[in-house]
Amino acid sequence: MRRLIAAALSALVLSGPAAAEDLSIRFTLDWKLQGIHSWFYLAKQKGYFAAEGLDVTIDQGEGSAATVTRIMTGAYDAGFGDMNAIVQNAAVRPDEAPVMVYQIYNQPPFSILAKSSSKVTGPTDLAGLKVGAPPGSAVTKLFSALAAASGLDMASVEIIHVKPNIQEQMLIQDNVDASLVFNVTSYLNILGLGMNPDEDFRFIGYGESGLDIYSNGVMVSRKLYTEHPEAVAGLVRAINKAVMEVIADPAIGAAAVKAVEPLINEGLEEKRLDFALAYLIRSPETEALGVGAVDMDRLARTIGVIQGIYGFETAPDAATIFTPEFLPPLDERKL
Numbered sequence: 001m002r003r004l005i006a007a008a009l010s011a012l013v014l015s016g017p018a019a020a021e022d023l024s025i026r027f028t029l030d031w032k033l034q035g036i037h038s039w040f041y042l043a044k045q046k047g048y049f050a051a052e053g054l055d056v057t058i059d060q061g062e063g064s065a066a067t068v069t070r071i072m073t074g075a076y077d078a079g080f081g082d083m084n085a086i087v088q089n090a091a092v093r094p095d096e097a098p099v100m101v102y103q104i105y106n107q108p109p110f111s112i113l114a115k116s117s118s119k120v121t122g123p124t125d126l127a128g129l130k131v132g133a134p135p136g137s138a139v140t141k142l143f144s145a146l147a148a149a150s151g152l153d154m155a156s157v158e159i160i161h162v163k164p165n166i167q168e169q170m171l172i173q174d175n176v177d178a179s180l181v182f183n184v185t186s187y188l189n190i191l192g193l194g195m196n197p198d199e200d201f202r203f204i205g206y207g208e209s210g211l212d213i214y215s216n217g218v219m220v221s222r223k224l225y226t227e228h229p230e231a232v233a234g235l236v237r238a239i240n241k242a243v244m245e246v247i248a249d250p251a252i253g254a255a256a257v258k259a260v261e262p263l264i265n266e267g268l269e270e271k272r273l274d275f276a277l278a279y280l281i282r283s284p285e286t287e288a289l290g291v292g293a294v295d296m297d298r299l300a301r302t303i304g305v306i307q308g309i310y311g312f313e314t315a316p317d318a319a320t321i322f323t324p325e326f327l328p329p330l331d332e333r334k335l
Contacts, residue, residue: 022050022053022054022055023053023054023055023228023231024055024056024057025049025054025055025056025057025077025078025224025231025235026057026059026075026076026077026078027040027056027057027058027059027076027077027078027079027080028058028059028060028061028067028070028071028075028076028078028079028080028081029058029059029060029061029067029079029080030061030063030064030066030067030079030080030081030082030216031060031061031062031063031064031185032060032061033060033257033260033261033264034184034185034188034257034269034272035250035253035254035257035268035269035270035272035273035276036184036272036273036276037058037080037257038242038246038252038253038254038256038257038269038273039239039242039243039245039246039253039256040056040058040080040239040242041058041256041257041259041260042242042245042246042252042253042256043056043238043239043241043242044056044058045256045259046242048237048238048239048241048242049234049235049238051238052231052234052235052237052238053231053234054231054234054235054238056235059076061079061080061081064081064082064085064138064215064216065081065082065085065088065138066081067079067080067081067082067085067219068081068082068085068086068089068097068098068219071098071219071220071221072089072093072096072097072098072221074221074223076221077220077221077223077224078098078218078219078220078221078224078232078235079098079218079219080104080216080217080218080219081098081216081217081219082138082215082216083100083103083214083215083216083217083219083299083302083321083322084138084142084213084214084215084302084306085138086098086099086100086219086321087302087303087306087307087316087321088306088310088312090316090320090321091307091310091312091313091314091315091316092312094316094320095222096222097222097316097320097321098219098220098221098222099219099220099222099225099320099321099322099323100217100218100219100294100321100322100323101217101218101219101220101225101232101235101236101322101323101326101327102217102218102236102239102240102292102326102327103214103217103218103292103293103294103322104216104217104218104243104280104281104291104292105214105215105216105217105276105280105281106214106280106281106282106283106285106286107205107207107208107215107279107280107281107283108142108205108206108207108211108213108214108215108280109182109183109184109185109215109216109276109279109280110138110139110142110146110180110181110182110183110205110206110207110211110215111139111180111181111182111183111186111203111204111205111206112126112131112178112179112180112181112203112204112206112209113167113168113171113178113179113180113181113183113186113201113202113203113204114171114177114178114179114201114202114204115171115172115200115201115202116199116200116201116202118177118178118202120177120178120202120204121202121204122150122204122209123146123147123150123151123152123204123209123210124150124151124152126152126156126157126177126178127152127153127156127157128156128157129157129158129177129178130158130160130175130176130177130178131143131157131158131159131160131176131177131178131179131180132160132161132162132167132170132171132175132176132178132179132180133159133160133161133162133179133180134161134162134163134164134167134180135161137164137180137182139180139181139182139206140159140180141309142206142211142213142305142309143159143180144309145211145305145308145309146206146209146210146211148308149209149210149211150209150210150211160175160176162176162179164185167179167180167181167186167189168181168186168189168190168193169193172193172195181203183203183205183275183279183280184272184275184276184279184280186203187203187271187272187275188268188269188271188272191268191271192268203279205279211305212298212301212302213301213302213305213306214294214298214299214302215280217292218235218236218239220232220235229326232326233326235326236292236326236327236328237328240291240292240327240328240332240333241332243291243292244291244332244333246273247277247281247291247335250270250273250274250277251270253269253270253273254266254267254269254270254273257269282335285298286335287335289330290327290330290333290334290335291333291334291335292327292328292333293324293327293333294322294324296318296319296322299318299321299322300318303315303316303318303321
């Protein structure tokens with residue numbers, strides 16, 4: 001009899017949810033593998049995705065805005081990318097634009113980079129100077145909005161188009177007086193050049209200079225959001241668990257990306273994580289709302305900024321851009 005009961009229980013287990021095939025999710029990063037992507041790999045390595053019944057494949061990206069495009073074409077189900085690109089696309093293709101479900105960068109990574117010895121301490125100090133800017137980049141496109149918010153006359157600035165991989169060198173060689181950069185990338189580039197980004201340079205964040213906008217987070221396709229909400233909830237739970245572990249100990253994150261790419265400098269990636277945590281993730285708002293959440297009034301203002309830049313007629317509602325419905329309880333996201 002015991003054998004019959006054991007056999008029956010075994011059959012029930014094998015036919016239940018645990019035996020079902022995991023749902024496959026194709027996840028795209030915003031750029032090449034860096035420490036700031038460590039939570040996604042940590043969630044995979046520690047089995048957090050698998051525990052949620054998810055088989056997540058993570059691919060490197062081609063830019064924050066490209067994440068949105070990749071998801072809208074159906075090539076990917078979810079990804080890490082720029083909320084502002086969602087806004088831009090939702091204004092013209094609302095039924096196809098992804099939904100942000102977990103905000104990671106509370107502050108934007110866009111910065112003015114200047115030498116610490118220069119007179120540039122804010123946007124208005126750029127008047128009459130040469131500023132290096134990567135053409136087509138979000139940091140360049142948003143510069144006009146920063147100028148408007150801070151009172152800088154754009155006509156007084158000479159914009160020099162430069163390739164992203166030589167921005168720091170151009171500044172060091174005094175070919176430009178300042179550069180428009182993604183600070184989490186530029187910080188490591190400066191270290192790679194043998195200089196001290198904390199002492200030799202000054203990062204002037206767009207957020208602290210009047211452009212109060214959000215940036216990168218986890219977004220999902222409309223299809224995944226509509227057809228598999230339980231999978232979205234599981235994805236967010238797994239990522240949040242890994243995010244909070246990396247925040248508590250950035251060395252864990254650096255080790256996670258090192259496990260994926262052995263050629264990565266683990267020490268430098270830990271420094272990148274430290275920088276990102278200090279400048280992009282920790283803020284009074286995050287302290288209050290927890291990691292992953294947004295202030296919907298602030299998001300509405302962000303939408304207004306993007307509308308002003310791109311000139312679309314109808315601004316999407318904030319509730320169509322971000323939803324808090326999948327966020328774990330606040331005590332699981334509290335800094």
